[in-house]
């Protein structure tokens with residue numbers, strides 16, 4: 001029997017997973033999201049159309065592919081319906097090709113307010129969250145207060161909802177952040193989700209599909225360095241973002257994990273607060289931000305930019321058991337005289353970064369290249385300096401890079 005393949009980000013999110021999942025999705029029958037929520041923004045560009053998916057798996061733009069939102073995803077019905085409507089406006093059939101786990105937790109209007117309060121009051125140290133209610137929803141899930149998609153079908157849903165709302169209001173009033181919760185739009189959206197979407201026990205669906213020989217790809221969100229356990233805590237997201245999370249997020253045994261594909265950018269970026277040892281605060285960082293359009297697809301915030309960090313990348317490869325690497329956005333690095341790769345930290349390692357943020361990085365300097373390489377599909381056509389950059393990364397990572405993306409469009413890339 002085949003296993004469930006996993007694709008995930010090896011950095012702080014925004015690696016370009018949307019494009020890769022879209023590319024790979026022609027080889028799969030089912031694409032399943034296993035964690036996170038609308039904090040994600042997976043961008044897919046097809047011709048002159050750009051889609052930013054927040055909660056819907058990136059297989060939705062390929063007809064014939066089934067899309068599953070797994071149990072450990074947290075779901076906001078308002079955002080979900082906006083996404084569905086935008087896709088439908090482009091002629092994409094969504095509702096018959098989307099299954100939602102009954103066990104996934106609902107992001108309630110109160111969760112968004114609590115997230116905003118936590119951020120604005122610095123209550124959790126100023127993580128710089130996307131304010132989509134992710135943290136508070138996972139807090140309620142593990143605190144066993146959560147409401148789940150399946151509850152939308154309960155006869156006493158109104159009662160369950162009002163109880164949760166009251167609890168959130170008590171907190172918001174106590175800290176003086178809000179007196180009321182405006183939930184009119186959310187309630188309408190939640191009702192439409194209840195009436196028009198198919199909810200399932202997705203763990204049963206996935207395991208039966210696997211037994212029937214279907215090819216399944218689990219799509220990660222955010223990135224390994226934002227993992228709640230292994231990331232730069234507390235500057236992390238509230239879910240596990242590593243391969244193991246695909247098991248608990250979809251209800252599959254670890255024995256059923258197939259190939260693991262790790263996506264990384266040719267440089268590093270991070271949105272929000274937290275340590276970033278290879279960050280570039282100079283004009284080189286500014287150039288990468290401009291050329292790479294490094295602005296958040298969910299929040300529009302400028303992303304912090306820096307050199308590739310091999311210490312962090314190797315840690316991510318270890319945690320995830322990566323089989324193959326996909327490198328994104330190498331075209332952004334054209335036009336530099338020299339490039340640096342952060343090889344290791346001198347006095348620490350990524351694993352210790354949340355306890356000792358004061359690190360210096362040991363860099364290898366490499367020659368840059370001037371040629372624009374956007375859209376290149378032939379490895380041999382790359383400038384020698386770009387080839388050397390790629391092989392140096394492969395050497396340090398101890399893994400092959402099997403795909404090098406050279407632009408945002410589907411066909412812009414090199415298979416090695």
Ligand code: IMP
Pocket residue numbers: 012013014039040041127128129130131132133134135221222223226235236237238271272273
């Ligand atoms: P939250 O997930 O909204 O709670 O945000 C926590 C941290 O993770 C913040 O630094 C966010 O900027 C970051 N983050 C969350 N989701 C993403 C993502 O999909 N891409 C990049 N950064 C993210």
